[in-house]
Amino acid sequence: MAKKEAYPKYAPGTHVSTKDIVNKKIAYTWWEPEVQYSWSLGPAMSRFLIELKNGKIVGRKCNTCRRVIVPPRMFCEHCFGPTDEWVTLKDTGTVETYSISYLDADARRIKDPILIGVISIDGAAPLHGFMHYFGDMKPEDLHIGMKVKAVWKPEKEREGAITDIKYFAPLKKKGGRKK
Amino acid sequence: MTFLEKQTDPTSPMHWRGDMQADYMYTSGVAGDRFFQNLKKRGTFLATRCPECKKVLFPPRLYCEDCFVEIPDKGWFEVPARGTIRSYTVVALDARGDKLPKPKVIALIDIEKTDGALLGIINTRNLDSDLTGKKVKAVLKPKTKREGTLKDILYFE
Numbered sequence A: 001m002a003k004k005e006a007y008p009k010y011a012p013g014t015h016v017s018t019k020d021i022v023n024k025k026i027a028y029t030w031w032e033p034e035v036q037y038s039w040s041l042g043p044a045m046s047r048f049l050i051e052l053k054n055g056k057i058v059g060r061k062c063n064t065c066r067r068v069i070v071p072p073r074m075f076c077e078h079c080f081g082p083t084d085e086w087v088t089l090k091d092t093g094t095v096e097t098y099s100i101s102y103l104d105a106d107a108r109r110i111k112d113p114i115l116i117g118v119i120s121i122d123g124a125a126p127l128h129g130f131m132h133y134f135g136d137m138k139p140e141d142l143h144i145g146m147k148v149k150a151v152w153k154p155e156k157e158r159e160g161a162i163t164d165i166k167y168f169a170p171l172k173k174k175g176g177r178k179k
Numbered sequence B: 001m002t003f004l005e006k007q008t009d010p011t012s013p014m015h016w017r018g019d020m021q022a023d024y025m026y027t028s029g030v031a032g033d034r035f036f037q038n039l040k041k042r043g044t045f046l047a048t049r050c051p052e053c054k055k056v057l058f059p060p061r062l063y064c065e066d067c068f069v070e071i072p073d074k075g076w077f078e079v080p081a082r083g084t085i086r087s088y089t090v091v092a093l094d095a096r097g098d099k100l101p102k103p104k105v106i107a108l109i110d111i112e113k114t115d116g117a118l119l120g121i122i123n124t125r126n127l128d129s130d131l132t133g134k135k136v137k138a139v140l141k142p143k144t145k146r147e148g149t150l151k152d153i154l155y156f157e
Helices: A018-022 A042-053 B029-042
Strands: A028-031 A035-040 A057-062 A067-069 A085-089 A092-103 A109-121 A130-133 A147-152 A165-170 B015-020 B024-027 B045-049 B076-079 B082-093 B099-111 B117-122 B135-140 B153-156
Touching: A042 A057, A130 A165, B024 B029, B029 B045, B029 B076, B082 B117, B117 B135
Parallel strands: B117 B153
Antiparallel strands: A028 B024, A035 B015, A057 A067, A057 A085, A092 A109, A092 A147, A109 A130, A147 A165, B045 B076, B082 B099, B082 B135, B099 B117, B135 B153
16 A cells, blocks of 8 residues: 555545555455346247347338338337237348447557447348457448348257347448349 | 237237436445445454544444534544444245345344444354344455455354
8 A cells, every 4th residue: 555645635535546456455355246137038039039139130010100110029119019020021121220339348548449239130120239359340330321131140049139230331332242 | 900919929029128227336435435445454343432422333433323423533443343233034935036045134134332333144053042132243255366355244143
């Protein structure tokens, strides 16, 4: 621990450095609480994840509002009525909004930024979608309205999670590489 | 129809299981640090006496909680690692609700020569008799294995 005189006047107190902790110079308690949860998915989200495992993106159609909702919901949030049918959608979409993060989940600075955003899936109603990562592109290329396509994990590695899609990559124009 | 749709396959992912990281580090502070370093090195307890109201604060504090007076360095002194059981609980289940192989006794112990108390585990085989008022003394880990935490106190007996 530093000497008391070393503190700046505007910040009284005892300053502790990482060294003090690493060298166990000060007394402290470290605890890792077990915080486990089990979130009940319900029929819509369950089916969505099962189909992701099969390499498909599914939505629910509300016949009253004539809109397809993805991720699927059993109730339409516009007319409050039950949704009517399952729709298999393409794995392509449009960037609705995005973020370029130079901080990781632990708020550490990183060199290669994490690209994330909301993708509205083709065939579903516009102006809504789900969040995912972007890849195979430079941060400066990412823009709103960009056409993207899902890059899936190999079938064996899929486990029924949103991460069964690795990321969304720019959609190649016709004549380019297809799937 | 939505209301008639039922999930009948129990293997389908109906639940999402997760694990939240919530690790934390709690530093003992200036007074706590002195207490634990002393426990580690000398195997005794420290307490502080308020110069104003003469109350003996245990665990030691830098300021008296009653009169807000700063406690000078000479207010610190050693107290024996002994005390009297004020209250206790016999614990049969662990934090998850599973049955413990052997019930544990957790007690609040009034530390001798102080006005404070400490929570500790009581090592006793006699669970049928009333333990309140029983004199107990702390059993510490061997000096080389002490880390300067409350776990250095193995139990009281």
